Amino acid sequence: MLLWQTSQTINFAQGEFVMLPAFFVLAAMKFGGLSFPLAMLVGLAVALLVLGLLFKRLVVDPIIRHGVLPLVISTIALAILLKEGVKEFYAADAQPFPAAWATTNLEIAGAAISVQSLVIMAVALVTVGLLQYFLAGTATGRRMQATAQNPALARVLGIPVKRMILYTFLINAALVALASFLVSPIYLAKFSNGETLGLVAFIAAIVGGFNQVKGAIVGGVLLGVIDNFVAAYLSAQYRAAIPLFLLIAVILFRPQGLLGRVEERTV
């Protein structure tokens, strides 16, 4: 859910991207009669194909040359398309989504902690770890980062920029699929889920710092904590505003994000 800006793309359909893979799985189970684990694999494959490859080829590539704004609009349209598509061809109401693990609670020191939350945390941490390792520890990962930070220079250095960008999209697709499988058992799969999810993810990314995987995670956690804190102790009516104010504060006073480094601006 959290890799974002590597390709300089603002994607207003990101929330829908998280919503969709769950439906790929459901459709595979319903129409293909597949078992749940198998359907998950199919869902992942379809997500990679559609949200990674096709998204890049059909939506981003033709437009990105002409600037970011048309692309932003295009992703807004894409969000409508995905939402309406799911609603029209699958179902309008929320669908229960099977969990890949137990839904029981564990009693730890008197507090009830659901296995689900633990699994999600564990998977998220492992994913982040792997991603971090991949980006910083492997040649391909470092090339991808170089591409994200300065495509022109990367090209000069002989990095296959195009392929790196494609990898970025594929990783993004894999991550949204993973996120989708993780949150859908709790959030239920519904065509309009993307609206809420996309915003949260984006704010997390900004708060933590663009093109910083670690930053996005910290941002996400921080955001979750603050959101719940506000809802519990301050005004629930204005809870939606708080993350946004946090966002504004970060943007105005630390535009590079909480963990990001200062980028030198050139005149």
Add this chain to the structure above:
Amino acid sequence: MMKKLAILVAAVALIAAPFGLKPYGIYLLSLWAVMTIAAIGLNLTLGYAGQISLAQGSFVGIGAYIAALLTTQGWPLGLAFAAAIVLCFAIGWLLGYPALRVAHHYLAFVTLSFATLVFLVLRNEEWLTKGVYGISGIPRPTLAGWSTKAPLDFYFFCLLILALVAAAAGWMIRSPWGRAFTALRENPIRASSLGVDTRRYTLMAFAIGSALGGIAGVLYAPLVQFIEPTAFALGLSLNLLLMVIVGGAGRFFGPFLGAAVSVLLPEWLRFSEGLYLMLYAVFVMLLLAFCPSGLLGLGARARKSWKPSSKSAN
């Protein structure tokens, strides 16, 4: 010359259009006129001055609530116009300050936050806005004995305001201000070294664009005759952004076309029943893929291909 003729034809067509249409069609045309006004405002901020704003819908909302609150208390709509222009101008001016510090997607999200905040205030401050219940029974104005209660009359009222706004915006864009806005968009540092007070022009671009959003809102309230907060949530701002980009940002007539696409196209596509919003989305995506500079950009490109002598440029 051709351009003047085209404008004349379009104006005549707009005046003739509602005759022969049922109230439904007239309502849509009125909605188009209102949205065009808001889009003209955003086009000023975004298209000319290059400052992205995702809060234009909020100003429409502020305008609409001012109109609703004042006119249901018996005040004239003219007062609502004045109040909305002043208030939206002031708030827009303030919203411009972050734009002095940040740009691009950061600015987009500052304005987005503002849009969310406005929505929350409209919803939660029930003593003022009646919250989620909305305000109903908003009267349509009577101007010097001319009652705009009927759909046709109200359409002409909207058209009149649109003409005034378009004329004012046109005047401004062709004045030195228009050049300064463009300079601001293309290269603020250079503009500043040429004596352009980038700070004031940036704030001005926000403020004026916002004020036009407010004007659109003042018309929106008596058009729909009922307002509630969700109509002015982020969706409207994104929609207005879509209008500006699809029509052709930074082109004077872009908002007219963009609003037509956004307001009328989904209605035309309704024959496809459940698929209409999908068709609409696909249309927008295709348009942007093949012509990222919007519908008017398409026209400009066609003209260029007719005139191969003009130098191609990047």
Add this chain to the structure above:
Amino acid sequence: MRSFVSVVLALFAVGAAAQQTVNMPIVIELSGAGAVSGTNFRDGAVLAIDEINAKGGILGRKIVAPQSDTQSNPGISRAQVQKAIDSDPYVILGPVFSGSVKVNMVLAQQAEVPQITGAEAAEITQMGNPYIFRTSFGQQMSMPKIANYIRDGLKAKTVAVLWVNNDFGKGGRDTFTKEMAARGIKVVADVPTESGQVDFAADVVKLKGANADAIFVYTNEEESARFLREARKQGVTKPLIGETTLLGQKVIDMAGDAANGARGHVGLSADAPVPAVLAWKQKFLKRFGYVPDHNGIKGYTGVYAVKYATGKIGKFDRKLLAKTLHGLTITPKQEPGILMETTWDAHGDIDRVSFLAEVVDGKQKIVQTLPKLGK
């Protein structure tokens, strides 16, 4: 003028009944936040219309029902109702969102077209509009019943309220709070939530902290399901009270085990222990492939009410239809499609039996049937 034309048309129609149709546009939320309710309502109405048409229509006329989507947006709903009115309808069906209804009921009133709405907000029927009709309980009818249950059934002294911050939730919460005050029950926590909210952890913490005797939950179906799951996760033990939106089969399906124990009042339920309703549910499931909620019943019975009243008048007259519906009681014997005996009062509100229910083992179990208020 228009109604005059329609009367003329109706008179003329007697001769040419075979070719004539009757226009009943459905203006409803098919996309946006209200899509679930809207789709249910639409499918319910379509089911009824197809049945009626298969049996020869109303007074020999087939029903045509063009559908238009309001995108859950009042401004667009106004346009669509205007379009419907332009097409000279007999009746307008929908919408469900109270905000949208408030915009366009004025238009329908001006055009003197009866409007069968799915909205439940209290004020709609209190604005003196003689052309608006409900097909389910308004909140001012259902909340007293819940309030009585909390006082008499649960003997609760304090209550916490969790509601969704839209016109539906706010309206319910306001009415509920008033009823609580009237019965001397203290509202110790008042928790608004967002429409479409996914994370209820903080809200549950707050509710637990309030330690009320009962918790009243008034959110839309999916939020209810998410809430139930979170409440289960945090081990909430206090009784969770709600309306159809907490106890419906859909919520139970989505919430799984977590729904067990939830209870409350069900004004209109696809799970009502009425054979006609259960049979209808099966019919609906077979036709559309999903389990309907109460909005499906709203659409379905609305169409049948129009059919019955029109048959009673013997001609197509919008004004007369509106007049006839006021004070009309339809029993399933007279018209099976009404499913349960229903009475419309002078405001367009309905009266009908309702139920107290509890979720047991993943099924909604009716504990008690509450009689009609008018009896």
Add this chain to the structure above:
Amino acid sequence: MEALLEVRELRKSFGGIGAVNGVSFAVREGEILGLIGPNGSGKSTLFNCILGQLAPSSGEVRVDGRPITGMRPCDLNRLGISRTFQLLQVFPELSVRENLLLAGQEHQGSMWSRLAGPRDAGLTAAANRMIGFFRLEALADERAGSLSYGQQKLLDVAMAFMAGPRLVLLDEPAGGVNPTMLAGLRERLRAINEAERATFVVIEHNMEFVMSLCTRILVLAEGRIIAEGAPEVIRRNPAVVEAYLGG
């Protein structure tokens, strides 16, 4: 005689690394001062500090004896100080004429009179004069973005002169301009200098151009002035040769 521009002990550092390390100099009215030095010697940073694009870490800049440190670029411009940039900076979407009009408009009237008042007030005439002076007539209504690099460079310089400035800071005006055009540019600059008593400070790498245009030259290396004098003096200065060859 009081200096038109005076820079005192100007310093600017980025994250602890000094780019300009205490530079002081003065420019007299009517002078054409050359500023040379190897890449990275702090020339452009110095310009940016003088003109308000960057805030200097310490030091002072005075114009006519009045401190202007910290003033915004647009206000400085309206005091009659103008500049060009190292990289091309014209407005590609505006026509050549509009570029020039823009460069002049902010010096007339108030913001409000620019909106409501008379549109022109001699501005078009001034722009046309400038177009003629820099021989851009044939291109006047073309989009600036469609011009060749050299033509854009001319336009860039022309814009700097549009408002009749007293002091112009030119950052590599000769860069990327072909030799024929370069001779023309030198001639134009000299003509303006003589006719309007306009004062220039020129950063340039093209030695031939600097030596033939300037009356006095400053040499910057590692953020410090290492030599100063007439062109022929600088040409023979061993420290300069050292800085260029050794740096």
